[in-house]
Amino acid sequence: MLIKIGELAKRTGATVETIRYYEKERLLPEPFRSEGNYRLYRESHIGRLQFILHCRTLDMTLDEVRTLLKYWEEPNRDCGDVDDLLDEHIQAVETRIKELKQLKKHLSVLRKKCDSETPAKSCGILDALADNSCHENLHETH
Incomplete structure (x- = not known):
């Protein structure tokens, strides 16, 4: 069954613009043309697309998504690098949390x-x- 971009957007919750962007970034394979x-x-x-969107809700970069897609497409491949990627992403999230706490302060x-x-x-x-x-006072409160 083939569907148009509007239907793909409707079924995945993505916008048409997002779908086109992921195609341009080569995250989605080029579709057939009528x-x-x-x-x-x-x-x-x-x-x-659902896989990509889920990764993006986890704030993963496009490069991280590309890497994960390679493993997703090769189910028999050892996933040690996937574990490492996720560990690095968790560390990046922890760093961002610290930055956000500093911003809140x-x-x-x-x-x-x-x-x-x-x-x-x-x-x-x-x-x-x-x-x-305001920056000076912030540094005084450390």
Whole structure:
């Protein structure tokens, strides 16, 4: 059974633009073309796109997805590298969590610069952003 790009998007929850992008990035194989030059997809495109979308919800990069797809396509291959890839991704997530906690701390320090409604010219947040003092106070709180 062959389906058009709109149906593929509907069945996977992806947008048409996303599907085209993954084709351009060669994550999805090029579809067949109808006589009217419509893209026509097989069931295998659905499964592959769902795999890609799931990886992306886990914040995996396109290169990580490419690597995982290679293993997914070769089911008898040793998956030790897949374990390593996931370990590296977990480490990257842990690093990002630390960065986000630091960002939250920075925003909290900044938020304390203004605790009431005042004219914008008197806003402590805007002043701190303009003179970079919010960074100085953040480093003092370590």
